[in-house]
Amino acid sequence: MPNRLAQETSPYLLQHAENPVDWWPWSPEAFEEARRRDVPVLLSVGYSSCHWCHVLASESFEDPETAAYMNAHFVSVKVDREERPDVDAVYMEAVQAATGHGGWPMTVFLTADAEPFYFGTYFPPEPRHGMPSFRQVLEGVRAAWTDRREEVAEVAGKIVRDLAGRELKHGAVDAPGEPELAQALLGLTREYDAAHGGFGGAPKFPPSMVVEFLLRHHARTGAEGALQMARDTCERMARGGIYDQLGGGFARYSVDREWVVPHFEKMLYDNALLCRVYAHLWRSTGSELARRVALETADFMVRELRTAEGGFASALDADSDDGTGKHVEGAYYVWTPAQLAEVLGEDDARLAAQYFGVTEEGTFEHGQSVLQLPQQEGVFDARRVESVRRRLLDARSRRPAPGRDDKVVAAWNGLAVAALAETGAYFERPDLVDAALAAADLLVRLHLDDHGRLARTSKDGRAGANAGVLEDYADVAEGFLALASVTGEGVWLEFAGLLLDQVLDRFTDPESGSLYDTAADAEQLIRRPQDPTDNAAPSGWTAAAGALLGYAAHTGSERHRTAAERALSVVKALGPRAPRFVGWGLATAEALLDGPREVAVVGPDGHPGTRTLHRTALLGTAPGAVVAVGAPDSDELPLLADRPLVGGEPAAYVCRNFTCDAPTTDAARLRAALNG
DSSP, rough: OOGGGGGGGHHHHHTTSSSSSEEEEHHHHHHHHHHHHOOOOEEEEEOOHHHHHHHHHIITOHHHHHHHHHHHOOOOEEEEETTOOOHHHHHHHHHHHHHHHOOSEEEEOOOOSSSSSEEEEOOSOOOOBBOOHHHHHHHHHHHHHHHHHHHHHHHHHHHHHHHHOOOOOOSSSSOOOHHHHHHHHHHHHHHHHHTTTBSSSSBBBOOOOHHHHHHHHHHHOHHHHHHHHHHHHHHHHHTTTTTTTTTOBBBBSSSSSTTTTOOOEEEEEHHHHHHHHHHHHHHHHOOOHHHHHHHHHHHHHHIIITTTTTOOOOOOSEEESSSSSSEEETTOOBBBBHHHHHHHHHHOOOOHHHTTTSSOOOSSEEEEEOOOOOOOGGGGOOHHHHHHHHHHHHTTTSSSSOEOOOEEEEHHHHHHHHHHHHHHHHTHHHHHHHHHHHHHIIIIIBBBBTTOOOSSSTTTEOOSSSOOHHHHHHHHHHHHHHHHHHHHHHHHHHHHHHHHHIIIIIBOOOOOBBBBOOOTSSSSOOOOOOOOOSSSOHHHHHHHHHHHHHHHHHHHHHHHHHHHHHHHHHHHHHTTTOGGOOOOHHHHHHHHHHHHOOOEEOOTTOOOHHHHHHHHTTTTTSSEEEEEEETTTTTSSSGTOOOOTTTTBOOOEEEEEEOOOOOBSSSHHHHHHOOO
């Protein structure tokens, strides 16, 4: 019989709706029930495409005896971290502070006042590798709650006090300048893996935001070392198993430092960020590999993540049916030589094995290999390789596909809008721009209310109940700003301004300029979450700084520029010490140092000269440059005001720091003005 989660929209919560556990969603009623029964709350946090979340569920939450014990002695609350990143952030901070590490699934035991007193991540069904079993944990917590309540209360109170004292204080009062960005580059150089690309060791995550900083730093300073790290990292990832060599798109991370074996789940935010980075790498270098990967990743998002309503789903699972009814990580993606021969025949199978690095020993498990590109493609017959790729992709499409988390997350869709709009414009793919417009339209229609407030998620055309957090406002604004530059439609600039006013009014500390992840009027948790560090996606803090700066460049708003500069002060403090974790903040600081440049292209719609100048402007590498295009003196976009044609011809105006160059009708001159 379904439990309370059957009424939820989250695919992750719905996966647990048939559990024998009497789950509650996160709600005041759950904590009232715990108080009434005088039992602790068991908080379980995960997400739909989390491999170990599924393992814990199958081992423990689907076990009738374990579920009966949970039901008798706890109020069990299930949270989708992607729907409630605020709840996840608060309790993950407690887990990391207490244990030194974190991850999902996250298991936290709380009092009826939502105060944590014991936590962990995955617990096995029996003691293993020094870990207690899940049942032992449950019994131990119950015993402590029953026999040592004062000790539990003391621990919970201390944890809450410690968390309350963690409100971010930073000494910097202004934005980072040349010295801090140079120190950040030096720090990245020290952590760079020269042999394999990327930074640090295993597991290795795609450093998309750091690469964006490196590209912008090179564009502004000419530093060849920055460009080399960006280019080599992108090439290594694109040739590795973390990239889907048949269907495009990136897995979440590599379990090894060589990018060979991925954790196979594919997240929207990773692919949106990487699509944009590879497009920017092509813009800087003309790399054919970067062009191919940007377009294949864009096509992957549209083909496999687009929803019926025009938005983009959150993720594809790592696991799928291996053909025997058993769900196995990577089953959809890996190959053996025998499987290649079955699809291709012996001759083409030998070519495919050499081309994609498939061996008898395998690079994954059980003699299976993850497809890579270990050799230069030029030594193979391109036509034959394309035939092989097409046939393998067709054969793979007949395998049981990984599950898809269909919820639409506002922030990640904002990132996808920006990536698809720019990639479509750069490579003259209007279908990609149309996909970006459709997703943006969905965000306005379904997620944005009449007061400028965002819903965090939607599913099947129905907005979720959870309020948007800072990253939602910032990333959606970023997507709308990209659309304004690509389409010349002023409505997207207006919507961006509406969202950024919410950031200033409801997420910003007026005294310090610090930012919070939740609004001032949001549900009060035991701590108001606040994190300026980038993780797999830009933090709400750094994303807001970037969007505020872009909006200020479009409109001349001093209020928004000042807010961006104040927000960037945390990057001045963190950038030199931890550059890998403020990549987007450093990239935004590069834009601030460069101006950013403001480009107005004026000319009749559809005129060849207008189109050429507009595309040239979009392809400029000046960090964070904003572009407006439209008819002379149009009131559609502020940058077009008082910008006439030149000699009756379309023209481009480039300004920065309150100084404008002479307008030009020559695309080559415009290119030079934006690439130096």
